[in-house]
Amino acid sequence: xxxxxxxxxxxxxxxxxxxxxxxxxxxxxxxxxxxxxxxxxxxxxxxxxxxxxxxxxxxxxxxxxxxxxxxxxxxxxxxxxxxxxxxxxxxxxxxxxxxxxxxxxxxxxxxxxxxxxxxxxxxxxxxxxxxxxxxxxxxxxxxxxxxxxxxxxxxxxxxxxxxxxxxxxxxxxxxxxxxxxxxxxxxxxxxxxxxxxxx
Numbered sequence: 001x002x003x004x005x006x007x008x009x010x011x012x013x014x015x016x017x018x019x020x021x022x023x024x025x026x027x028x029x030x031x032x033x034x035x036x037x038x039x040x041x042x043x044x045x046x047x048x049x050x051x052x053x054x055x056x057x058x059x060x061x062x063x064x065x066x067x068x069x070x071x072x073x074x075x076x077x078x079x080x081x082x083x084x085x086x087x088x089x090x091x092x093x094x095x096x097x098x099x100x101x102x103x104x105x106x107x108x109x110x111x112x113x114x115x116x117x118x119x120x121x122x123x124x125x126x127x128x129x130x131x132x133x134x135x136x137x138x139x140x141x142x143x144x145x146x147x148x149x150x151x152x153x154x155x156x157x158x159x160x161x162x163x164x165x166x167x168x169x170x171x172x173x174x175x176x177x178x179x180x181x182x183x184x185x186x187x188x189x190x191x192x193x194x195x196x197x198x199x
Contacts, residue, residue, distance in 0.1 A: 002031045006090060007052055008073045008083060013044040013071030014155050015100040022162035023065065025178050026170065033058055035090075037083045045071050052065035055086045059093055069158070070101030070121060078131055088112060090187050097149045098165065100158030104151040108132025116146040121154030122195040142193040155191045160187045174198040 003023050005016055036042050039054035058064065068087065078085050080177055088110040091097045092196040099107050101121040105128040108115050114134040119141040121128065129137045138144050143152040143161035145168065152161035163186050166175040 001028055001095065002058075003029050003067060004032045004058040004061065004064045004090065004094070005032065005067045005069070006055065006087060007036050007042040007044075007050055007069070008035055008077050009043055009078075010045045010071050010073030011017075011042070011045045011069045012071035012155055013048050013101040015158050016044075016067065018156060018159040019067055019098060019162035021101065021182055022159060022166065022178055025181065026166065026174075028170075033061075033064075037080075039085050044072070047055060047156065050106050055090060058090060063095050065096045065098065066090050066095075066166055068097070068099045068103035068106055070103040070105070070124075074102040074105050075076060075127075077127045090113070095148065096165070096169075097153045097178075098158075098161065099124075100161065101152070101154045104128060105147075105171075107151075108135050113151075116141050116149060117144050117149040118146065118149070119144045119153055120151065121157075122193060123154065125196075125199065128155045129135070134193070140193060140196045141187060141191055142187055145190075148177075153195065157187075157193065159184060160190075164190055165189075167187055 034052045035055045036052040104120045
């Protein structure tokens with residue numbers, strides 16, 4: 001199974017590369033692909049350039065995990081119909097869909113979160129919730145799983161979610177080993193995000 005990371009300008013760097021660090025340690029991940037709407041160089045909010053392929057290339061993959069980061073770029077991209085359609089196609093063909101931070105706003109705009117539980121960055125919670133009125137937004141959660149879709153709170157929460165994903169699909173021992181290998185203090189409680197009380 002491959003990992004497909006969908007990027008757009010002004011994505012949040014750790015939203016993408018935190019989960020990539022975790023999931024990239026799974027032996028079952030054969031390849032990690034970075035894709036965007038049209039391919040080419042995409043730049044994060046922290047000015048990290050990433051060379052991407054056109055999203056169409058990922059649709060040829062028979063089995064993959066789709067990762068959608070958030071970031072300031074989501075504020076513009078929620079109005080980009082072509083980008084939302086690309087995400088919808090990728091998500092419909094993915095075995096699992098993982099969003100970090102305001103990446104859930106993009107997925108919500110496709111309609112694929114309608115009727116599902118989801119969460120997002122607590123600082124931007126109200127804005128994100130406004131992008132999907134039919135979504136059951138869970139404010140207190142660090143991350144949420146609903147079927148094959150995982151959504152997380154802001155930035156570093158994506159690492160916690162990725163470790164939760166590993167626990168669900170590969171067992172807790174594998175998740176613990178990865179957390180230890182990257183010297184990460186894992187927030188294991190998916191239902192409790194300490195930042196939810198700050199905003």
